Amino acid sequence: MKIVIASGKGGVGKSMLASSLCMLLAQKNKIVAIDADVDAPNLHLWLGEGENWDQTKEISVLEKAVIDKPKCNLCGKCVEICAFGAIEIVSGKPKVNEFFCEGCGACEVVCPQKAISLKKVKNAQIRVKNNVFGFSLVSAQLYPGETGSGKIVDQLKVEAAKFDREIMILDSPAGIGCPVIAALNGSDLAVLITEPTPSGLTDLKRVLKVVNHFKIPWRVVVNKWDINRPKTKKIIKWANNNFLGKISYDQKIFQAIANLEPILTTDLPAKAEILKIYRQLVELIK
Amino acid sequence: MAKLEKIAITGGKGGVGKSTVAILLANKLIKKGKKVVLLDLDVECPNDYLLLGQKLKRSVKKIYARFPKLNKEKCTQCGLCARNCRSQAIFMPPKGYPLFVHELCSSCGLCWHLCPRGAIEIGKKVIGQVFKSKVDNNFWLITGRSVGVVDETGPIVTKTREYGEKLAQKLKADYLLIDTAVGLHCGVIRALIGVDLAMAVTEPTPLGAHDLELILALLRKLKIRAKIIINQVDLGKERLIKGIAEKAGVSIKYRIPYSKKIVGAYCRGKLREVNSW
Numbered sequence A: 001m002k003i004v005i006a007s008g009k010g011g012v013g014k015s016m017l018a019s020s021l022c023m024l025l026a027q028k029n030k031i032v033a034i035d036a037d038v039d040a041p042n043l044h045l046w047l048g049e050g051e052n053w054d055q056t057k058e059i060s061v062l063e064k065a066v067i068d069k070p071k072c073n074l075c076g077k078c079v080e081i082c083a084f085g086a087i088e089i090v091s092g093k094p095k096v097n098e099f100f101c102e103g104c105g106a107c108e109v110v111c112p113q114k115a116i117s118l119k120k121v122k123n124a125q126i127r128v129k130n131n132v133f134g135f136s137l138v139s140a141q142l143y144p145g146e147t148g149s150g151k152i153v154d155q156l157k158v159e160a161a162k163f164d165r166e167i168m169i170l171d172s173p174a175g176i177g178c179p180v181i182a183a184l185n186g187s188d189l190a191v192l193i194t195e196p197t198p199s200g201l202t203d204l205k206r207v208l209k210v211v212n213h214f215k216i217p218w219r220v221v222v223n224k225w226d227i228n229r230p231k232t233k234k235i236i237k238w239a240n241n242n243f244l245g246k247i248s249y250d251q252k253i254f255q256a257i258a259n260l261e262p263i264l265t266t267d268l269p270a271k272a273e274i275l276k277i278y279r280q281l282v283e284l285i286k
Numbered sequence B: 001m002a003k004l005e006k007i008a009i010t011g012g013k014g015g016v017g018k019s020t021v022a023i024l025l026a027n028k029l030i031k032k033g034k035k036v037v038l039l040d041l042d043v044e045c046p047n048d049y050l051l052l053g054q055k056l057k058r059s060v061k062k063i064y065a066r067f068p069k070l071n072k073e074k075c076t077q078c079g080l081c082a083r084n085c086r087s088q089a090i091f092m093p094p095k096g097y098p099l100f101v102h103e104l105c106s107s108c109g110l111c112w113h114l115c116p117r118g119a120i121e122i123g124k125k126v127i128g129q130v131f132k133s134k135v136d137n138n139f140w141l142i143t144g145r146s147v148g149v150v151d152e153t154g155p156i157v158t159k160t161r162e163y164g165e166k167l168a169q170k171l172k173a174d175y176l177l178i179d180t181a182v183g184l185h186c187g188v189i190r191a192l193i194g195v196d197l198a199m200a201v202t203e204p205t206p207l208g209a210h211d212l213e214l215i216l217a218l219l220r221k222l223k224i225r226a227k228i229i230i231n232q233v234d235l236g237k238e239r240l241i242k243g244i245a246e247k248a249g250v251s252i253k254y255r256i257p258y259s260k261k262i263v264g265a266y267c268r269g270k271l272r273e274v275n276s277w
Helices: A014-025 A077-081 A106-110 A149-161 A178-184 A198-213 A229-242 A251-258 A269-285 B018-031 B080-084 B110-114 B154-170 B186-192 B206-221 B238-248 B260-268
Strands: A002-006 A031-035 A055-059 A062-067 A087-090 A093-096 A116-121 A124-130 A136-142 A167-171 A189-194 A218-223 A243-247 B005-010 B036-040 B061-070 B120-136 B139-146 B175-179 B197-202 B226-231 B252-256
Touching: A002 A014, A002 A178, A014 A031, A014 A167, A014 A189, A014 A218, A014 A269, A031 A149, A062 A093, A077 A087, A077 A106, A106 A116, A106 B110, A124 A149, A136 A149, A149 A167, A149 A178, A178 A198, A189 A198, A189 A269, A198 A218, A198 A229, A218 A229, A218 A269, A229 A243, A243 A269, A251 B206, B005 B018, B005 B186, B018 B036, B018 B175, B018 B197, B018 B226, B018 B252, B018 B260, B036 B154, B061 B154, B080 B110, B110 B120, B120 B154, B139 B154, B154 B175, B154 B186, B186 B206, B197 B206, B206 B226, B206 B238, B226 B238, B238 B252
Parallel strands: A002 A167, A002 A189, A031 A136, A031 A167, A189 A218, A218 A243, B005 B175, B005 B197, B036 B139, B036 B175, B197 B226, B226 B252
Antiparallel strands: A055 A124, A062 A116, A087 A093, A124 A136, B061 B120, B120 B139
């Protein structure tokens, strides 16, 4: 069973909820967690961990064009074919803009001089941490300046599947683009978390388009529900049977995370609210 | 004539207040008599229009992706297209016509370029829209937004930016403020490349510090001058951010305290009215 925590908007509580649900589910189930926010992974911090990983390995999910300059006769065919504007001829020399190259290989095929080849680039590190809560976290860090987040998420899913656990929890990144699509594709349930603000609800509806595209059942959690009660009421009404629970606003959550304290190890009201959400979720996946 | 200054507002982490800061900065500049174009390049989840109480009505520009379309009458089933597609988006069944898998296609155009019979035609589908809103006399908002389920949102960022930059030149604007998406991915890189200055917005928590370090590394790689803005500075541990700033040699430009006034204006789409923090 694969459960994704997603939201569209960033900073509405995905990792807080995902970390808590993982800790609770791990008490009775065999689980594995994925931090699919490979651009800016934070799930390990919510679990009270630093950067001390049990295993790390570099991966390569992309290739980039490299031009053998002495062979190039400046015909410009590569510049013409490149759909991404990644090749230019600058003062008599061909130049690949590594930030724009998507590794499609069109330039390699059209080059009459065979001066272009594609080379693998190391674009991320995959890390595993077996934590004190009895489950493993599989996470990745995209190297700054590299691309391919979606393909890295695919790779994380392959790595996590090797643990052969009953439940896989995926903490999705913000947005609705390739890494979010990669996280949602093939999952069994999406828990969508939002906050009662105009942007929270708008972005929830945008991520829901992707969820519906894959025909994934979904539920909604409203975080900071009490900062705007009328809006929360509207969201609950809109979500109807898909409403799963709510968590109140508490500046102490901000302070707990400033001290790297997982919410479930505190006595904050949010703890009881998350427990309630967990029980509803257990009923749902039974 | 003064040069258009391009400033990006970015930050790595979500929900730290990038959009809020972008609008507060715009307000500040307009108050000084400057003309500002704000470009919302968080094309997956653009929100600046909501914070400014605007509606996105008719788009001023549509953004298309190209995809291959087969003309069976011309196709000889030679398989050249499938053999050369690195995205593995063309499937060649035995004794059949090639099948194009749109979800995997990067729109690189190699297949229709190579086809010796001209059997692959270029189809177009809308993947994004650009919206223009005049907020007031010296303040325009340009929003880019993806349409439906789009894997590759980078091209939407590039096209929206081209539109916004042209408009800013035409209007003789003093500032182009670029609000980026979260993260470090290609959409963020395309929004950042070539700006004069990037403001990295963060919050005083280990999460904020972690993601700030990443975005500063990206800015260094892109050779972009950076400054830091700490939002909700009084709620967490500011020294975490100071540590990162010192290590990276980047200065802290603004420290914004938690403010009920800002949160309220954010919720009601009235951030244009907030002139101080």
